[in-house]
Every structure is written in structure tokens, then in C-alpha cells.
Amino acid sequence: MRKIPKPPKADDPRLAVKVGSVTFPNPFMVASGPTVKWKEQLVMAEACGWASASLKLAFDPEPYISLPPRYRYFKKEAYHAFTAEKRLTFKECLQLLQEGRKLTRRLILLANITYIGDKPGLTGWIEMAQQAEAAGAHVIELNMCCPNMSFNVAMTESARTEQTGASMGQNATAVSMITEAVKQSVKIPVFVKITPEGGRIAEVAKACYDKGADCVCSVANRLAIADFDIENPKQGPYRLQDEPTLACFSGPWIKPLALRDVFEIRRKAGPGPAVLGTGGIASARDAIQMIMCGADLIGVCTETMLKGFDFLPRWLKGMSDFMDRHAYQSCRDFRDLAVGRITSADKLTLHGGYAEVDLDKCTGCTLCEAVGHCNAITIVDKKSHIDRTKCTACSTCVEVCPEEAIHMVDAGVLEKKS
Numbered sequence: 417m418r419k420i421p422k423p424p425k426a427d428d429p430r431l432a433v434k435v436g437s438v439t440f441p442n443p444f445m446v447a448s449g450p451t452v453k454w455k456e457q458l459v460m461a462e463a464c465g466w467a468s469a470s471l472k473l474a475f476d477p478e479p480y481i482s483l484p485p486r487y488r489y490f491k492k493e494a495y496h497a498f499t500a501e502k503r504l505t506f507k508e509c510l511q512l513l514q515e516g517r518k519l520t521r522r523l524i525l526l527a528n529i530t531y532i533g534d535k536p537g538l539t540g541w542i543e544m545a546q547q548a549e550a551a552g553a554h555v556i557e558l559n560m561c562c563p564n565m566s567f568n569v570a571m572t573e574s575a576r577t578e579q580t581g582a583s584m585g586q587n588a589t590a591v592s593m594i595t596e597a598v599k600q601s602v603k604i605p606v607f608v609k610i611t612p613e614g615g616r617i618a619e620v621a622k623a624c625y626d627k628g629a630d631c632v633c634s635v636a637n638r639l640a641i642a643d644f645d646i647e648n649p650k651q652g653p654y655r656l657q658d659e660p661t662l663a664c665f666s667g668p669w670i671k672p673l674a675l676r677d678v679f680e681i682r683r684k685a686g687p688g689p690a691v692l693g694t695g696g697i698a699s700a701r702d703a704i705q706m707i708m709c710g711a712d713l714i715g716v717c718t719e720t721m722l723k724g725f726d727f728l729p730r731w732l733k734g735m736s737d738f739m740d741r742h743a744y745q746s747c748r749d750f751r752d753l754a755v756g757r758i759t760s761a762d763k764l765t766l767h768g769g770y771a772e773v774d775l776d777k778c779t780g781c782t783l784c785e786a787v788g789h790c791n792a793i794t795i796v797d798k799k800s801h802i803d804r805t806k807c808t809a810c811s812t813c814v815e816v817c818p819e820e821a822i823h824m825v826d827a828g829v830l831e832k833k834s
């Protein structure tokens with residue numbers, strides 16, 4: 417890890433976000449994962465200006481899968497995949513909370529927890545939350561999202577009896593019961609981090625809010641199969657691991673799905689409740705998009721794994737500059753801007769038009785002529801010719817052309833068909 421930098425200049429007060437009783441100096445959180453496992457990482461995160469950190473998932477009792485980490489970042493595809501991961505014991509979590517509180521001044525600490533024991537009712541969850549609160553957690557984050565535990569096992573072999581993470585997170589009744597019990601047992605805010613697996617994220621989020629959750633967090637992770645060698649399919653793409661396996665995907669590739677998760681939650685929950693959006697955030701611009709899709713807070717994991725923590729001051733400046741340009745006084749001023757604009761497919765306003773070629777730029781490479789769903793393009797005398805009467809204005813050829821020789825001509829709004 418790099419040397420601890422000088423603390424950042426004063427916070428931009430416009431970036432502060434209040435959730436429940438806690439004020440976050442800015443929306444950025446180091447999301448639970450391998451960069452929030454030791455006290456040194458917490459110190460570094462605070463020094464780089466991060467407002468909060470959600471500690472690595474802790475299980476009580478000992479997690480039934482906890483292996484040395486196996487990660488791979490697929491640069492070209494821009495996805496990160498992990499197959500094996502070391503979780504914290506609850507004792508380690510409590511110690512980290514205590515040390516973190518001693519060593520940091522303003523970093524808001526979330527305890528990311530899962531109970532898998534056999535204490536009666538919801539006692540196990542309640543006791544974990546209470547002990548985390550006593551150890552110094554500012555927020556409890558219930559982990560209803562990890563896809564690489566029982567959900568992974570169920571997808572590939574037989575289901576386990578312990579339903580944790582993404583298996584449990586699809587069950588709105590179970591999640592909301594735990595949320596309610598924990599909420600009634602601690603004074604600090606309760607966040608619930610839920611899974612998109614199962615396709616019911618907005619419904620589960622609503623159930624959590626109804627039972628008092630202070631914030632619902634999206635995780636974005638999906639289980640998927642990474643690129644592998646077709647000459648040796650029995651060997652997965654992971655180093656120092658024999659078998660191929662379903663892996664937990666994150667990173668820039670996942671951002672479009674993460675934006676959708678946040679949009680879905682916000683749309684169903686309305687403007688009131690807080691949402692923490694996580695998944696593929698790798699710039700201030702990404703974060704602004706996430707806020708426009710409904711997020712109050714922003715979680716970042718993969719980017720911190722690859723680059724550490726010290727890019728944050730650039731992102732904070734990017735946010736402040738953006739707010740200056742638009743005269744926004746708080747993130748709330750641009751939160752949800754995309755939510756109101758995202759329109760259902762049956763209500764779209766389409767413009768008629770056609771594609772047109774700039775013959776001076778066209779090199780006659782024939783790539784546009786090859787477009788499989790188009791019969792409007794022919795190459796005549798080494799130049800592309802587009803028949804307007806056959807052009808459906810789909811616009812694929814614009815991106816296909818390597819010379820940027822094609823543009824769309826707008827012929828005005830098409831009449832809507834009912």
C-alpha cells in the first residue's frame with residue numbers, strides 16, 4: 417500500500433448526505449470487500465477523504481466458506497471476478513471496529529454482518545448487531561447479497577440448509593423480518609444490502625423500508641462464468657485454482673446493471689428513503705450517473721482493489737466542478753434526474769430520419785455494407801451509398817463506420833401509434 421497522504425482540504429459542504437442520524441461528509445464509501453479488512457486500510461481511506469467504509473463481511477459463527485482469495489481482473493472485458501474469498505470472523509470484525517474507531521476521526525464505519533447459527537428466532541442477528549454497535553459501528557449493514565456463498569453452492573450443486581447472502585436476499589419476508597428485529601434492537605441506523613439475483617430487488621427493498629431500514633444498498637454483483645480457454649475448458653481461468661467455477665462479477669462492466677438496480681429501487685420506494693448504489697463506479701462521472709438514477713450514497717469496491725484509495729480527491733473535485741457548472745447546492749438537487757426521464761418502451765417519442773454519408777470521409781471500406789439487418793447500403797465506386805427509402809433509421813452504421821463518415825438526419829417527430 418502507498419504512503420498515507422496528507423488529509424484533504426476542507427470538505428465541500430454541498431456533498432454532505434444525511435441518512436438516518438448519520439451525516440456522511442460526502443457520498444463515497446469504500447464498499448465491503450478486501451480493501452476494508454485491516455486497520456491500515458481504514459486509516460488510508462480516511463486520509464484520502466472517503467466518508468465511510470463498510471467492513472469486510474463478518475459471519476457468526478465461523479463462515480462455512482472462507483478461503484484464501486482468488487481474484488482475476490479481465491482488463492479487456494473490464495470485469496473483475498472472484499471465486500474464493502476470506503471472510504472475517506465476528507471476533508475479528510469487533511476488533512477491527514474498535515481499532516478503526518480509535519485510529520480514525522471521522523470515518524463512518526459500517527459493520528457488514530451475517531448470522532448463520534442456530535440461536536432461536538432472530539436472536540443471533542440481534543446479538544450480532546448489538547455487539548457491533550457496542551464495539552463502535554456507526555451503522556449496521558445486513559448482508560443479504562453475497563452470491564458466493566450458499567447461492568453459488570445452490571447454483572452448481574445441491575442447496576445448503578444455511579441460506580445466506582444472495583439466497584436469503586431474494587426472500588422479502590425473511591429479509592424484512594430480520595430488518596425489523598435488528599432495527600428495534602439498536603440505536604444506530606440499519607442498512608440492508610440486497611441482491612439483484614432473483615429479479616426482485618425493488619420488492620425486497622420496499623419490504624425493508626416498510627420495516628424501518630434507514631437505507632437499502634444495491635450490491636450489483638452477479639454470479640457469472642468468466643472467459644476461459646476453449647482448448648482446455650476443464651481448467652478455469654483462475655490462477656492457482658484447479659476447477660472452473662461460477663464467480664462473483666463486479667467492476668466497470670456491471671455499471672449498467674447497477675444503475676438499473678438503483679433506478680428500480682428508487683422508482684418503487686419514491687423520493688423519501690435513502691439508497692446506496694454500488695457497482696462499477698470508476699469515476700466522478702459514473703457516480704453522478706448513479707446519483708441521477710436515485711442513489712444518495714455511492715459504494716466503491718473493485719476500483720479500490722485495483723488502484724487503492726487516493727484517487728478520491730480527484731473524484732470529489734469532479735463532483736464539485738459539476739455542481740458549480742449547474743449551480744447545484746446539494747447532491748439532492750440532481751438526484752433522481754434520470755429517474756423521471758427514463759420512459760417505458762410504449763411511450764417513446766421517436767424521430768423519423770435516415771443515415772447520410774459524408775463522401776469526403778468515406779474510404780469505401782465496406783464495413784457499413786456488411787450490416788446484417790440493413791439493405792439500404794451499397795458501395796458504388798468505392799463510396800457508401802445509402803438509399804433513404806430503405807433506411808429504417810436504426811443508426812447501427814454510425815458506430816460501425818471507422819471514419820465517422822455517417823450521421824443521422826432528423827426528419828422530425830414520428831406520429832405515435834396507439
Ligand SMILES: Cc1cc2nc3c(=O)[nH]c(=O)nc-3n(C[C@H](O)[C@H](O)[C@H](O)COP(=O)(O)O)c2cc1C
Pocket residue numbers: 447448449450471472473487496498501528559561562609634635636637665666667668670694695696697715716717718719
Ligand atoms: C473480492 C470482493 C469481495 C467482496 N466482499 C463483500 C463483502 O464481504 N460484503 C459485501 O457486502 N459485499 C462484498 N463485495 C461486493 C462489493 O462491496 C460491491 O458491492 C460490488 O463488488 C460491486 O461494486 P464494485 O463494482 O465497485 O466492486 C465484494 C466484492 C468483491 C469484488
Ligand code: SF4
Pocket residue numbers: 770771787789790791792793802806807808809810811812813814
Ligand atoms: S441507419 Fe440502419 S437501416 Fe439506415 S443505413 Fe444505417 S444501418 Fe441501414
Ligand code: SF4
Pocket residue numbers: 773777778779780781782783784785799800816817818819820821822
Ligand atoms: S463504413 Fe464508413 S468508411 Fe466504410 S464504406 Fe461505410 S461509410 Fe465508408
